[in-house]
Amino acid sequence: AIRLSQMTGWVSFTLMGIYANVGEIEDGIRTITPAHTLLDAPGAAPLEVSEGRIEFRDVGFAYGRESGGVEHIALDIRPGEKVGIVGASGAGKSTMVALLLRLYDAEKGGIFIDGQKVSEVTQESLRRQIGMVTQETAMFNRSALDNIRYGRPDATMEDVIAAAEKAEAHEFILGLQDHMGREGYEAHLGERGVKLSGGQRQRIALARAILKDAPILVLDEATSALDSEVEASIQSALERVMAGKTVLAVAHRLSTLSEMDRIIVLDHGHIVEQGTHDALLAQDGLYARYWNRQSGGFVNPEAEEAAE
């Protein structure tokens, strides 16, 4: 039962991160019923991550006959490499992340982690080895302590505090008080608890990921600035949590993009450009266009497209 509720929670908070704009998800406890529920393949073995290589081998996926998705995605992410995804709204960034997490199965090609196809390993082992940091991460209607410890259920209070400190979350957590008068790490979060700002949510998600210490990290950055006071501290905490891990990041911050080993530019479900930041600028294509229209420390092709 514990296992099931953890899975449910994981699916909810992940979907929350990816489909927050859909608006059907209200908290971290609610179970999302996707159009289909993927089962583990018969005889699925646990994923064994030895190096952390991620390969998209000619991956194709469509949500429906008329709707979008991704096509011919070929991407080999070396162990420890940090890859940023940039693209306009609807380009397929979240779809790539969803496919890696196996929220959907690729219809063409396959996604492999250290040679193992994600659709053929147990979902529990897949999700255990991928850390997620998003600003939309759902908070469960439980204490701040439990919300962070969710990253590693057997963690001690000391472990949780150490992770919160690294995520720059410790200070604000100490100042929390919920409507029942519970304070600090005992204060309850979620829709029936303390309302957190986007930056605070992101730091809780970061603390979770630090505690989880998974070899693969998925980052879905907010498209707009957080309160500038926390912006810089989150950035340095992110750099620390990315160190030594394979990272796939939907990136909007100039500071995150410049940290990436490689940037891929998605357009209408296709990879249209890829390379280092400098190489892409020299290429003077879509990435250069997004970069040159940056504002406030952010590349925001989503807003650009909307404005056109």
Ligand code: ADP
């Ligand atoms: P991005 O994250 O780059 O904004 P997405 O990966 O969310 O783009 O979406 C890629 C395409 O797939 C878009 O055309 C979008 O409308 C479509 N799409 C995304 N999610 C769904 C869904 N759940 N059902 C149907 N179409 C979807």
Ligand code: MG
């Ligand atoms: Mg998206």
